[in-house]
Amino acid sequence: MVATKKVGILGATGTVGQRFILLLADHPIFTIHALGASSRSAGKSYKDATKWKQSKPIPENVENMIVNECKSASFAECDVVFSGLDADVAGDIEMEFLKANLVVFSNAKNYRREPTVPLIVPTANSSHFDLIPHQRKIYGQDKGFLITNANCSTTGLVVPLKALQDAFGPLSHIIVHTQQAISGAGYPGVPSLDILDNVVPYISGEEEKIEWETGKILGAVNSDATGFDHLENTVVSATCTRVPVIDGHLESASIKFANQPAPSVEEIEKVLAAYTTEPQQLGCHSAPERAIIVNSLPDRPQPRLDRDLEKGQAVTVGRVRKCPVFDIKFTLLIHNTVLGAAGSSVLNAEIAVAKGLI
Amino acid sequence: MVATKKVGILGATGTVGQRFILLLADHPIFTIHALGASSRSAGKSYKDATKWKQSKPIPENVENMIVNECKSASFAECDVVFSGLDADVAGDIEMEFLKANLVVFSNAKNYRREPTVPLIVPTANSSHFDLIPHQRKIYGQDKGFLITNANCSTTGLVVPLKALQDAFGPLSHIIVHTQQAISGAGYPGVPSLDILDNVVPYISGEEEKIEWETGKILGAVNSDATGFDHLENTVVSATCTRVPVIDGHLESASIKFANQPAPSVEEIEKVLAAYTTEPQQLGCHSAPERAIIVNSLPDRPQPRLDRDLEKGQAVTVGRVRKCPVFDIKFTLLIHNTVLGAAGSSVLNAEIAVAKGLI
Amino acid sequence: MVATKKVGILGATGTVGQRFILLLADHPIFTIHALGASSRSAGKSYKDATKWKQSKPIPENVENMIVNECKSASFAECDVVFSGLDADVAGDIEMEFLKANLVVFSNAKNYRREPTVPLIVPTANSSHFDLIPHQRKIYGQDKGFLITNANCSTTGLVVPLKALQDAFGPLSHIIVHTQQAISGAGYPGVPSLDILDNVVPYISGEEEKIEWETGKILGAVNSDATGFDHLENTVVSATCTRVPVIDGHLESASIKFANQPAPSVEEIEKVLAAYTTEPQQLGCHSAPERAIIVNSLPDRPQPRLDRDLEKGQAVTVGRVRKCPVFDIKFTLLIHNTVLGAAGSSVLNAEIAVAKGLI
Amino acid sequence: MVATKKVGILGATGTVGQRFILLLADHPIFTIHALGASSRSAGKSYKDATKWKQSKPIPENVENMIVNECKSASFAECDVVFSGLDADVAGDIEMEFLKANLVVFSNAKNYRREPTVPLIVPTANSSHFDLIPHQRKIYGQDKGFLITNANCSTTGLVVPLKALQDAFGPLSHIIVHTQQAISGAGYPGVPSLDILDNVVPYISGEEEKIEWETGKILGAVNSDATGFDHLENTVVSATCTRVPVIDGHLESASIKFANQPAPSVEEIEKVLAAYTTEPQQLGCHSAPERAIIVNSLPDRPQPRLDRDLEKGQAVTVGRVRKCPVFDIKFTLLIHNTVLGAAGSSVLNAEIAVAKGLI
Incomplete structure (x- = not known):
């Protein structure tokens, strides 16, 4: 590709920000142009401003970039702005960027429920673009727009649900249980005394996000x-827990279809494995070869063994089987920070x- | 109590056997009289025969007891025989003991589905005695009998279910998800490479046990x-996973009652907290003061913090709340080896x- | 014992404070009378002021005690004040208490190097009382005094060193390596992202404490x-690391004696096992039966299996063997919060x- | 490179064998030609014979290769044979291969002490080739030979020691303490009940290996x-422990130089960072860019963050500082399976x- 897009990263020193930097380090069309963080970090080199916790080192071209405050003026040259900001500050900052006619892709929850803001999981509902x-009309912009992505656990769930809904019609009931990695809580995040030899059966606000976001993502753009x-x-019912795993959320779901008789286990596995999505068709650089990987071994997926498949951009599904209460149940894994x-x-x-659009 | 009962322990060198020894070390009515294990261990002192993995040392009076093979002749003087045998040998041995007119309490799965063998969780269905x-009539014994206890995860689940069934009538649907401790797999059990920074979403045979045993335990003795x-x-649907926790199985359940409207969260919490069981009424030494502990903190129960309450004989229930799909959902914890x-x-x-009876 | 002493606990809501509360819950001569914490906690019930992280619940008589600020006026009735304060506030507060004629036992580092403040490990140098x-003369008090106890790792090390020094004369060189539990860093303390599937080879200030404190503790009161x-x-050289263990610091030491030839492994094991200390002779309630437990199994001590022996008041020593470089090497374990x-x-x-003295 | 060498892998289904397969999957000069394992695996496809525990999937061209028994006849076409065999079988098998005129690179301990078998750490003593x-003369071969590599912990230690010995002359005393990852014990290896919330202060035979192998590796080929x-x-004294870490052995060493005054911390860091080795000069594909990485952050190296640097072929050194007892101490990290x-x-x-030579 010839044209290179300049990108900015908000919340660049946090856990999500660090992952943005790794993902964008050698990107064919995006080049890191500006970094934003809190005023405490502003003016420092990135290396000094962050507590780097990734197993790959800071890319050399980023190490000495100077961190800015998160004001749109410092990001005016950016074609794209990625936001890994915490929810307590994301609301004001992202709106200021949008109103400055900038293109913002946000990880924060603040605008997910906003009626005119798409909530997009790229391998599920890219049609929402x-x-x-x-x-743009609503906010009076000709270039800028704001897209949010979903909660990490919602994201893992909706990818296979979308495949099933497309193939077999609406799902009526979903009961899902998550076992979420500590990296999902950022840094310092979960104290080790809370999670070593332990499971914490609660993550504030998480269950509500899954139960609500699923309905927006799986819904259609109106006419x-x-x-x-x-x-x-x-209808979705979620239970969310935190487990001593570094990366990778594991989710167990039981599902009832609206249309009966429900498809067989074999039909479901076939549909999941064959699921193809728009970013794959568009040839997007980061699109996984397989949006869903079906693993037929009895004890998979497992976070440590499967989270890095397809560079963390796939959802791995296993243990597809009959549910005595609903129609089917299965286990899925998503790399929560990818x-x-x-x-x-x-x-x-x-x-x-x-x-x-950009 | 004046009279002291002599007890034997089968499978004494294994994980369950070690727990039996700790529980019986200072027991007011039971005294350890004989130990049984495989022929490989027979003839050795207990200390030499076992790989002791408990955080309390081997009781002094047990250290040098000589381990026997598991033949009824060596246990003839025992008023009670506890079996912690593995399923691959428990079937033959326990039957030989029963037919030798001995009283056997088994942890193995072998006879749980036997129509004339009670499957008893002491704080749920002691009426099955x-x-x-x-x-005795069937097996032609005047003194001996065989009782099995339930799978560890089933046990945790049925205690609150029994309380709810007693108070609000039959349950129609239950979807339960377990996060089970490694001690449940014995020693050497789960390889560390499988469970560190990981969750294994599968335990062979476990889901079937929960789905079937619940129906026997919650059922009544016939007329x-x-x-x-x-x-x-x-109808029960179970998903079982293994997590990096030493002791304590955590379970999340969603429940639908047959009788509608279903009880409120407050009514359920009240019933669970007030639940009283026969062993408590009989003043049994190991009976918990509370059969069910209701914890109202948002992030409890947790294995490391709650497993040792009531010396591991209670079930702790928390997070009782409305389920968008069924009526209610909650989280429970059981000490799997107690x-x-x-x-x-x-x-x-x-x-x-x-x-x-003894 | 007839007379009961009233005690106060400073820093009562922290990790060390919580352990004080458990240790004093059923104490025969001490009764918890007052709790102190930061102004943020003052005025709240203990239950509301603390994030309780122990596996035993808050003692009932403490749950609803009102927490005070750490001012001596609120502790005037206390016969003994225990301080679990952090170093950044312990200096001023403990001095204010001492000058108010109160008896203070401190866990903080602030006064350990003070020439007139004893640094006492009870099973090593109680003679320093x-x-x-x-x-008292220096500070103009007739009743009050201030005692500090040692850094957790130093404490584990000096107990066997004192036994060896008493028996075989001065030690000339000690190289010690520690693997320290996360509870030593308090709560929230070590972030789980730093310690899961990891070891951190650095604990700020810890090595210097071991290297210096050992010399004061093993030294004598002057004439x-x-x-x-x-x-x-x-001369002591220490390397300190943090490992994913809840409780229990493991230390490996290589030692050279000043007097040659050095004692044999057998002589050393004998001396360690026979080591008797003043609190044992005085019949103190919390004194361990054995100040040092010698474990001769090849792979012990281990934190999870040995930390609770003697209710956490002993040091377990194992792997006593010849050192190719110095005279002997061995491994020890101390329960860091007991x-x-x-x-x-x-x-x-x-x-x-x-x-x-009280 | 034009010519491609055919390679065989013995012990292909084990932990070391799996790592060989990953390292050789896309190798520019080696191509996997034959796989060997026990008779239990022979005849099966690799996929069916192994319990794959790597976070990358089995390379496609290997999945369906048929596993052979470890007999030289099946490997006659191999230019190179890599052995990841366990010590209990490696002795006979490797000798049979050598005597069949094959080139064998062994990970087993069996021939490390053999006077005519080089014990080579590639970034330390490649001169031993x-x-x-x-x-060849001794064994009467014209093409075949046998090279062993060192114990994993020894390997990490000798790389910086060689750099220091080259620059500053002989080392007189070394006291080293290791914290070793569970992958070093293979699969199933360390039971999770032994290592979760725990450290095991003993690895059978490991300390003796470090203490002896160091002297052979750092010694010269005779005239x-x-x-x-x-x-x-x-003289080397080692203490070895097992910690709950997946990959990466951490070692802390205290060192005394024969020549005094000893070099300063700065001189040592400079020499370590500048250390260059023969495989780098030869342009070998797997040679790290830096044989030693010096990390000057106070809390590094850490297994999870640093083990994958230079694709696992470097040793990372940190915390270089004065030792109060010897001259210097430092911490190092080696990826134990790379x-x-x-x-x-x-x-x-x-x-x-x-x-x-091949």
Whole structure:
């Protein structure tokens, strides 16, 4: 590709920000141009401002970049701005960037429920980009727009659900249980005294996110592309726990289809394995070869063994079997800081470029 | 109590056997009289035969006891025999003991589905002891009998389910997800390479046990005390996983009641906290003061913090809340090697003594 | 014992404070009378002020005690004050208490190097209480005094070193390596992202503490009981690391004796096993039966299996063997929050009572 | 490179064997040609014979290769044979291969002490290849030879020691303490009940290996290239422990130089950072860019963050500082299954190719 897009990263010193930097280090169309963090970090070199906790070192070209405050003026040259900001500051900052006509891809929860802001999982509902013209109109921008990606656990869940919904029609009931990695809580995040030889059966706000976001993502853009038809007849119940795993959220789901008789285990495995998505068709750089990997071994997926498949951009599904209560149950794994966070944003941005929105 | 009962322990060198020894070390009515293990261990002192993995040392009076093979002749003087044998040998050995007119409390799965063998969780269905006269008749014994206790995860689940069923009538649907401790797999058990920084979403045979055993335990003894009325209208779907926790199985359950409208969260918490069981009423030594502990903190129960409450003989329940799909959901914790295994057997034996069966 | 002493606990809501509360819950001579913490906690019930992280629940009589600020006026009725304060505030507060004629046992580092403040490991150098009359003179108190206990790792090391020094004369060189539990860093303390699947080879200030404190503890009270003869010819080199263990510091030491030929492995094991200390002779409630437990199994001590022996007040030593470079090497284990912290203070206070100093 | 060498892997289904397969999957000069394992695996496809525990999947071209027994006849076409065999079988098998005129690179301990078998750490003593002509003469081979690589912990230690010895002359005393990853014990290896919330202060035979192997590796080939001058005046004392870390051995060493005054910390860091080795000069594919990485952050190296640097072929050194007892102390990290095992063999084989020995 010839043209290179300049990108900025907000919240660059945090866990999601560090993952953005790794994902963008050798990117064919994006080049890191500006870094934003809190005023405490502003003015420092990135190396001095961050507590780097990745197993790969800071890319050389980023080490000595000077960190800015998160003001749109410092990011005016950026074609794309990725936000890994915490929710307590993301609301104001991201809106200021949008109103400065900048393109923002956000990991924060603040605008996910906003009716004119798409909530996009790149391998599930990239069709929601269709709302951008309407959003630009609402906010009076000709270039800028704001896309959010979903909560990490929601992201893992909706990818196979979308494949099933496309193939077999609406899902009526979903009960899902998550076992979430500590990296999802950022740094310092989960104290070791809370999680060593332990499981914490609670993550604040997480269950509500899964139960609500699923309905927006699996819903369609309405007929005049001015909003989303939130699914009302797909009911989700989530239980979320934290486990002593570095990366990779494991989720167990039981599902009931609206249309009966429900498909067989074999039909479901076939549909999941064959699932193809728009970013793959568009040839996006970060698109996984397989959006869903079906693993037929009895004890998979496992976080440590499967999280890095497809560079963390796939969802691995295993243990597809009959559910005595609903129709089927299965286990899925998502890399929570790649597809579940920064990786979704990057792939969303690639889709937007491919669609000519940037 | 004046009279002291002599007890034997089969599978004494294994993980469950070690727990039996700790539980019986200073017991007011049971005294350890004989130890049984494989022929490889027979003839050795207990200290030399076992790889002791408990955080309390081997009781002094047990250290130098000589281990026997598991033949009834060596246990003829025992009033009670506790079996922590593995399933691959438990079947033949326990039957040989029963036919030698011995009283056997087994942790193995072999006879759980046997129509004339009670499957008893002491704080759920001690009424199932009523079948003993019939069982003795069947096997032609005047003194001996065989009781099994349930799978560790089933045990944790049925205690609150029984409380709810007693108070609010039958449960129609239960979806349960377990996060099970490594001690449940014995020693050497789970390789560390499989579980460090990982979760294994599969435990062979475990889901089937929960789904089936629940129906036997929550069912009633039939009218002429010759069998059990397995619940047919309570359907259970289980997903079982292994997590890097030493002791303590955590389970998340979603439940639908047959009778509608379902009880409120407050009514459920009240019923669980007030739940009283026969071994408590009989004043059994190992009975917990509270059979169910209701913890109202948002992030409890947790294995490391709650597993040792009531010396491991209680089930702790937390996070009782509305389920968007069913009626309610909650989280429970059971100490898998105490109430979930050896502790159930010991308490069952105390009940049998109190009922005059031994 | 008839007379009951009222005690206060400073830093009651922290990790060390929580351990003080557990150790003092059913104490025969001490009764918890007052709790102190930061102004943020003051005025709240203890239950609301603390994030309780122990596996035993908060004692009932403490749950609803109101927490005070750490001012001596609120502790005037206390016969003993235990301090689990952090170093950044301990200096001023403990001095204010001392000058208010109160008896203070401190876990903080602030006064350990003070020439007139004893640094006492109860099973190593309780003779250092002899300095109290001089200290009272210096600070103009007739009743109050200040005792510090040692750093947790130092404490584990000096117990066997004292036994060896007493038996075989001065030690010339000691190289020690520690693997320290996360509870030593308090709560929230070590982030889980730093320690899961990891070891951190650095603990700020820890190596210097071991290298210096050993010389004060193993030294004698000078002839007129006005100071301590710091050992100058015993040189210590320490390397300290943090490992994913909840409780229990493991230390490996190589030692050279000043007097040659050095004792044999057998002589050393014999001396360690026979080591008897003043609090044991005084019949102190918290004194371990064995101050040093010698474990001859090849792979012991281990934190999880041995830390709770003697209720955490012993040091377990194993792997005593020849060192190719020095004379001997061995491994030791100390429960860092019991004998390594709160347990030392409690036992020190019991010694002081037994000696008539309180 | 034009010519491609065919390689065989013995012990292909084990932990070291799996690492060989990953390292050789896309190798520019080696191509996997034959796999050997026990008779239990022979005849099966690799996929079915192994329990794959790597976070990357089995390379496609290896999945369906048929596993052979470890007999030289099946490996006759191999230019190089890598052995990841366990010590209990490696002795006979490797000798049979050598006598069949095959080139063997072994990870087993069996021939490390053999006077005519080089014990080579590729970034420390590749000069020991000079003995090959003599070895061939002894065993009557014209093409075949046998090279062993060192124990994983020894390997990490000798790389910086060699750099220091080259620059500052002989080392007189070394006291080293290791914290070793569970992958070093293979699969199933360390039971999780032994290592979760725990450290095991013992690894059978490990300390003796470090203490002896160091002297052979750091010694020179004798003047007529018929043997090695084992260092007699460099005394090593090792203590080895197992920690809950997946990959990466951490070691802390205290060192005394024979020549005094000893070099300063700065001189040592400079020498370590500048250390260059033969495989780098030969342009070997697997040679690290830096054989030693000096990390000056106070809390590094750490296994999880640093083990994958230079694809696991470097040793990372940190915390270089004065030792109060000896001259200096420092911490090092080695990836135990790459440079510490399979990676050493592969790099040794590349050196041998570059030297024209294969």
